[in-house]
Amino acid sequence: MLIELDSVSKIYNQGQPNEVRALSEVSLAIPPQTMVCLKGPSGSGKSTLLSIIGCIFAPTSGRATIAGKALARLPDRFLTVHRRATIGFIFQRFNILPALSVVDNITLPLLPLGISPKVRRERAVILMDQLAIRHREHFPAGQVSGGELQRVAIARALVNDPPIILADEPTAHLDSRLSSEFMQIMADLKHAGKTIVITSHDPLVTEHPAIDRVVGVKDGRIDVP
């Protein structure tokens, strides 16, 4: 299994008055080259689950093994080092830095890997060509259209060639045309060998034919229907 969670719990602000139990005893296994959708209402813990899969933080308890690495109480630094080698992120609203150019946004994950400017640009050019945004290379990312922005975000998630792609409610702010286009690209990526986890409650996503499995999340637990 590429992603393996074993009774994973996450408690925010543990020991504080504002303690929140966001995940309780979640177990989940995802094999390579599959596309999984985490579905559930807002506040159910989807993003938290995605964060643990994405090595953003370690679970409060339980075991999480992502791409062969156990994440129990690992210091932040090691999570980061593992994350930048194995995970590509696509966010709700894409989290693009509007003042940077398209190519600079795409190559951001390569900076801490110590990759030289020349190689960085080469990799970005390949992706921009694939995603048909090459003509926007030097545009400030704040000035490109929604559909192009989406592809910039995808290119950025792919630039460090990670085995796992995570997308947190990627279609929440897109119209249906862009949403289907997005899902089409994801389907192609799955065929190219990537493992993809998407959180969403958008039927365009949850009912897409390329989705191998829909996991229901409710009140911090896997909802077995």
Add this chain to the structure above:
Amino acid sequence: MFLNAWSLALTLTSIAGIVLGGIACRTAIRVLRHWNPASDSELQIRLEGEIWLSSTLVAYGLGFQIVSLILFVLAADEFCKVIVGAMCATGSLLANSYGMPALLVKLVGVFFYGFWIVLHQLDIRSESYPLVRTKYLYLLLLYPLMAADVTLQTLYIAGLKPDIITSCCAVVFAAATGGGTNLLTLGSENLQLLLYYLTMVLLLGLGGLLLWRWNRWLQALYAVGWFWFFGLALVVITNVISSYIYAMPYHHCPFCLLKPEYHYIGFAIYGTLIGGAFLGSSAGLVEPCKRRAGLAEVVASYQKRAVQISLILLLLFAALTSYHYLLYMASGGEV
């Protein structure tokens, strides 16, 4: 003599250092009291974040300490203009009994801050942060050193009175070599040079041997060797080498080397010496860390790198200190 640019700059740097050190120590106390790697509590997460704060603070502290050390020597050189009888930094430093101790504490400080940073760099390479407690206990122990540094420096500056008459370096060191129980008396010039070059060759041999075949005892010997060489080199520079660089037989001063008249050669000489001594001795001092979880390999690779660089620095140092002497010999001067 506080109303003086140099005194103010020194005091300012010290205040900056001691405030940053204080913040770092606050983290140290919190870590020592509450560190619990198994917990996912808010506090633990904050403490993990504060590790970066404290390490940055110590890194800045090291930078400030180096600036402060150089500033102190240069200030002493400047003070000699207003202290009657003092003709260079040595005279000013000897103007009261706090000058030399303050300089010494500053120098020691550079080493200690540096060791902390080495410890930290090793620690964060292992997933369990095995040196956290050691590291922060050590950090707390650094605070008295900082305090001593500031106190001695302040006493030194406060004790400087323009009308106090001190002696100049030529007098001081001439008297010292003339006999008595001074530390700087180590026999004749030739004997000192012999010892100096012998130690250098030994260190080079030992380092080479270590790189070829690592051994714990050799590593310890190498570290001790560097400490010995560091002290010896300071004495030999003062007593013998400096006067060849100055081309003045009676001018023995370890500080004038830093002046532009001698092309700032002192910065290169002391830089290579301090760097070499630091790396050479730290390679031995980190040996106990090898037993901690996940550090064996990290420490070993640090040791190898440190020995390599210290050997390079030793060679540079040898070249820098021997150049003028050899030039003098080659140009037909007699010993």
Add this chain to the structure above:
Amino acid sequence: MNSALEKHLNILDYALSALWRHRLKNGGIVVVFAAVIFLVASFQLVTTALTETAGKVLAVTPEITIQRMSAGRQEAIPLAYAEKLHDIFGIRAVVPRVWGYYFDEVRGANYTVLGVSADMPQADELSRAVVGGVMGSGGQGKVVVGRAVSQALQLQPGQLFSLFRPNLSLKAMTVAGIFRPETDLLTADLIAMPLVEARDLFLIPASKATDLCVYISNPAEIGTIAEKISKLLPDTRVLTRPQIQKTYQVVFGWRSGFASVCLLAALAAFAILAWDKASGLSPEERREIAILKILGWETADVLAMRFWEGGLVAGLAFLLGCTLAYLHVVFFGASLFRPVLVGWSVLHPALSLAPHVTLKEVLLLLAFTVVPYLAVTVVPAWRAASVPAESALSG
């Protein structure tokens, strides 16, 4: 290339582009910081230049000066007093000197008049300060004047001029030379002449002088010799070089100390500004850092980026401030500081300052300006760097 090094270069690269993107804000900080550095550096350069000049003054001051006192006021000292000092061991030479002030009623200015005897041990050093002439080169009424005097009286070398004796008769003199601009601090208002001429000007009898200069071989003996002299010549005041030096130091030290304190206040104000700028983390900045962190930047990388940003801002401001200060001091005669620092001559000499800039001065300025800036920005930098990566997920 080493990938750790490459990573640092990438971070530096990013820091540069971030600085450029926020050029307005960073430009403002650079300008304010450069202004503070400019003030501190100008002040430091002026002090260094003045101290250097003062050092030269003190070098030509005799170790001991003897003046005769009568009823608490200074009187001309008989040359015969010098003979009484023959027995004191350690004295190199005793030389008479005339040192007085001449008040020019027309111009309302004071000139310092110095009459030196040719056998004064440091006569050479004085001569070296003269352009277009030699000090005391025989000839009747040959004098050397400072630049301020030459300007006030519109004198050229070789020109004839005259001053009033106390009995209002005129004494004619020729300008043998003018002092070099570098010695302005000392010589601007000076009229130097052979001892006989000075005696003639002030109508001092040939057997007397205003003071006796005692030169001593070993500086360590100044104190003891001064004591012996004052015992031998009870009606005199004995001034030693260390005493003069100290008085000078006190006056000068106080002035520069006062100014330093003012500058420190400016520095503190700037530090507060820097702290404020650095600690106010805008939502955009928070978002940017969260994105960088989620994309794989470690806390240490963000800290390194902030360090580069701070270092570049400080470095740029430092270069700018120091260069402007150098220009200010060397080409504009430190016009901003003139009233604070120089005030001992009514003439306000048009000083030309040529400070010696070495690594030492640069380091001092660095300690004064960049060290506090870095110290003040380190905690805010860490605060910024510890924005949690997960905050990029929400919204």
